[in-house]
Amino acid sequence: MEVTVSRRPFGVSLLSILVIIAGALDVLAGVLSVSIRGEGDLLVDLKGSQGEITAFGTGLIILGAIAIVVGFMLWRGSGFARILVGVIALVRLIGTIWAFASFDREHWYEGIGSVVIYALVAGYLLFGSTARDYTAST
Numbered sequence: 001m002e003v004t005v006s007r008r009p010f011g012v013s014l015l016s017i018l019v020i021i022a023g024a025l026d027v028l029a030g031v032l033s034v035s036i037r038g039e040g041d042l043l044v045d046l047k048g049s050q051g052e053i054t055a056f057g058t059g060l061i062i063l064g065a066i067a068i069v070v071g072f073m074l075w076r077g078s079g080f081a082r083i084l085v086g087v088i089a090l091v092r093l094i095g096t097i098w099a100f101a102s103f104d105r106e107h108w109y110e111g112i113g114s115v116v117i118y119a120l121v122a123g124y125l126l127f128g129s130t131a132r133d134y135t136a137s138t
Contacts (some may be wrong), residue, residue, distance in 0.1 A: 006137040008077070009130045015121065016075035019085060022066030028077035033057030079135040086125030090135045 034057035073081035094113050125131050 006134055009134050011124055011128070012074060012082075012131050012134055015085065015125070016071050019071035019074060020068055023064040023069075023071060026064030026067060028064075030057040030060030030062075030064060033060060040114050052059075077137070079080075082125050082131055084134045086122050089118045089122040090126065093122055129130075 033053055057072075057076055070084055073086055090103050095116060096118060100111055
């Protein structure tokens with residue numbers, strides 16, 4: 001029986017690490033939101049109630065934990081994780097373009113960097129043969 005080892009592409013490694021880091025930062029932001037939700041200045045700045053900030057923080061913790069799991073799945077070559085991260089990037093791309101077209105027509109150029117990044121990530125994961133071949137072989 002012959003075992004073939006496929007080498008993880010650099011792009012998949014980089015995106016996996018970035019998804020894991022982003023998830024950890026979401027968890028940290030969620031924990032901080034929940035832990036300081038009663039501070040008066042924060043409530044005034046965010047224009048929210050304690051319950052809203054708690055819900056927001058809890059949501060960040062849950063989404064961050066999911067992102068960490070998906071990042072590790074992508075690292076291990078999961079095709080599902082590749083498609084999931086690619087679709088999320090595509091949705092964020094569409095949402096960012098829509099937000100700039102609808103709300104911020106004067107300063108659209110400030111968000112062009114995130115639009116380009118989302119387009120590159122979605123294109124690489126959804127349409128790039130390198131990522132597709134790697135996840136199909138593992």
